[in-house]
Amino acid sequence: MLRVSEIKLPLDHPEEALPRAIADRLAIPADDLLSFHVHRRGYDARKRDHIQLVYTIDAELRNECTVLARFHADPHVVPTPDMRYKFVANAAAAPDAPRPVVVGMGPCGLFAGLILAQMGFRPIILERGKAVRERTKDTFGLWRKQVLNPESNVQFGEGGAGTFSDGKLYSQIKDPRHLGRKVLEEFVRAGAPEEILYVSKPHIGTFRLVSMVEKMRASMEALGAEIRFEQRVADLDLDQGRIRGVMLASGEYLPCSHLVLAVGHSARDTFQMLHDRGVYLEAKPFSIGFRIEHPQSLIDRDRFGKHIRHPVLGAADYKLVHHCRNGRSVYSFCMCPGGTVVAATSEPNRVVTNGMSQYSRAERNANAGIVVGITPEDYPGGPLAGIAFQRHWESRAFELGGGGYLAPAQRVEDFLAGRPSTALGTVQPSYTPGVTPTDLSTALPDYAVQAIREALPAFDRKIKGYAMADAVLTAVETRTSSPLRIRRKDDDYQSVNVAGLYPAGEGAGYAGGIYSAAIDGIEVAEAVARDIVTRFASKVA
Numbered sequence: 001m002l003r004v005s006e007i008k009l010p011l012d013h014p015e016e017a018l019p020r021a022i023a024d025r026l027a028i029p030a031d032d033l034l035s036f037h038v039h040r041r042g043y044d045a046r047k048r049d050h051i052q053l054v055y056t057i058d059a060e061l062r063n064e065c066t067v068l069a070r071f072h073a074d075p076h077v078v079p080t081p082d083m084r085y086k087f088v089a090n091a092a093a094a095p096d097a098p099r100p101v102v103v104g105m106g107p108c109g110l111f112a113g114l115i116l117a118q119m120g121f122r123p124i125i126l127e128r129g130k131a132v133r134e135r136t137k138d139t140f141g142l143w144r145k146q147v148l149n150p151e152s153n154v155q156f157g158e159g160g161a162g163t164f165s166d167g168k169l170y171s172q173i174k175d176p177r178h179l180g181r182k183v184l185e186e187f188v189r190a191g192a193p194e195e196i197l198y199v200s201k202p203h204i205g206t207f208r209l210v211s212m213v214e215k216m217r218a219s220m221e222a223l224g225a226e227i228r229f230e231q232r233v234a235d236l237d238l239d240q241g242r243i244r245g246v247m248l249a250s251g252e253y254l255p256c257s258h259l260v261l262a263v264g265h266s267a268r269d270t271f272q273m274l275h276d277r278g279v280y281l282e283a284k285p286f287s288i289g290f291r292i293e294h295p296q297s298l299i300d301r302d303r304f305g306k307h308i309r310h311p312v313l314g315a316a317d318y319k320l321v322h323h324c325r326n327g328r329s330v331y332s333f334c335m336c337p338g339g340t341v342v343a344a345t346s347e348p349n350r351v352v353t354n355g356m357s358q359y360s361r362a363e364r365n366a367n368a369g370i371v372v373g374i375t376p377e378d379y380p381g382g383p384l385a386g387i388a389f390q391r392h393w394e395s396r397a398f399e400l401g402g403g404g405y406l407a408p409a410q411r412v413e414d415f416l417a418g419r420p421s422t423a424l425g426t427v428q429p430s431y432t433p434g435v436t437p438t439d440l441s442t443a444l445p446d447y448a449v450q451a452i453r454e455a456l457p458a459f460d461r462k463i464k465g466y467a468m469a470d471a472v473l474t475a476v477e478t479r480t481s482s483p484l485r486i487r488r489k490d491d492d493y494q495s496v497n498v499a500g501l502y503p504a505g506e507g508a509g510y511a512g513g514i515y516s517a518a519i520d521g522i523e524v525a526e527a528v529a530r531d532i533v534t535r536f537a538s539k540v541a
Helices: 019-025 064-070 107-120 132-145 177-189 205-223 266-274 298-308 385-401 413-417 444-461 514-540
Strands: 001-012 033-044 052-061 078-079 102-103 124-127 228-229 233-239 241-246 254-255 259-261 281-283 286-296 321-323 329-334 340-343 353-356 366-376 407-411 435-437 472-477 483-486 501-503
Touching: 001 019, 001 033, 001 064, 001 366, 019 033, 019 052, 064 177, 064 205, 102 107, 102 132, 107 124, 107 177, 107 205, 107 514, 132 205, 132 340, 177 514, 205 228, 233 266, 254 321, 259 514, 266 281, 286 353, 286 385, 286 444, 298 366, 321 444, 329 353, 340 366, 340 413, 353 366, 353 472, 366 444, 366 472, 385 407, 385 435, 385 472, 407 413, 413 444, 413 472, 501 514
Parallel strands: 102 124, 102 259, 124 228, 259 501, 407 435
Antiparallel strands: 001 052, 001 078, 033 052, 233 241, 241 254, 281 483, 286 366, 286 472, 321 329, 329 366, 340 353, 407 472
16 A cells, blocks of 8 residues: 555545545546545644645555556655554563563553553553542542542542543654554554544543543453552662562562553652662753633634634644743643643642643633743752752742632733732633632742743734733643653663663653653563563573
């Protein structure tokens, strides 16, 4: 088959237009197109009144070699790559090997455990939080009753932080082995809509993710995995630079020779423990800022014009960046069309915001993080200094909100004018437990406030109405990514100074979001499997 990309058709083209366009693009008779399927479908909305669908097609042809030879210099006509996932090892090669242990059951740990189970290694998966439905009840306890469970919330529990998000399944990372396809296929097998296999910006939404995670757990258990909830790793047992086991908070000791550490970006007590044990950590850049909310209809009109509410397009998203005079960059982060701003703290007396959407993206507001990039130079003091920095501003947000996990908020007009908000306007904030109108000028460092004040009018020139008076800013967004990296080697994914320890995913500083974290989980699982077979197969022989 041939993969043919950049086939463009009007938004409302008839069904028969696509095969005709394929034949025309390849300059072949219509009868020579034997079959085809859509590999990717996106849209080009740069001219909002003339939006086009953009297809990548896998086509079966007569005389395929002749056609390919004719287009040998055209990068948009190539042989269809083999995207089938192939396992790198099998546990049968090392039947007496100890079971690998995976810590964390967010997207990275979920896929690390799944791949190890599919290869026959019967992993033990430890999750400090609760199973996803119990965890959802605890999360709603904060949102509706202002009661925080520090071990079961938006950050901790089965499914990880991505469970309460827009469920985006795309990334700009390089993926030459098509591991992302494996991720999408497993999600479809667990109940995701098949469209995620071909739409250009697939997403799932929170409620669908809950049932999918449960089905993936059942699949792993059927393959011999052992999944244990409410099991926090309190300490590591190291011997001459190699992992020997873990001590759980319950007091239980669990021996292991291969430990995947996929704890997420908010496992601050775990980071402290790793630092105390001498595991090599380093500070890394991350971003801080606010959540901003607009009417979704404003974003839809700007992006889609007369095509607003078209069923193929859905709710419009955006991606913005501005480079400021003070040297900072401000950008939109984790944009959630038709979504809500959520309480995402995992520690008492601190306020953290994030964004979430359902699959329908049908809520009245659009929201996104408007965040400022910072570096370790902004928070000197070693690998854990970024955590202290985050905590400071999360505590400040709690104080400005007046307690009870209310979040401080401000109208954009007031923020730009440098005056406190005493009431909110036409845009009603979606954050629960609720917001307190106030002055956000002290909710972030001065350089960040200055940068955002410069960026909002610049964004308004890109999206008309973005700096509307009643748009709402809600503080504070601090968990954009991990503030540190648990350094690992490039070749075998093991910690640079602890053999058998495999830092993985977003918390280790090697991913950002569901999709890239899941891919990293696959790659780390493969590295674990290869090392197990290498170390233990020779003993069997």
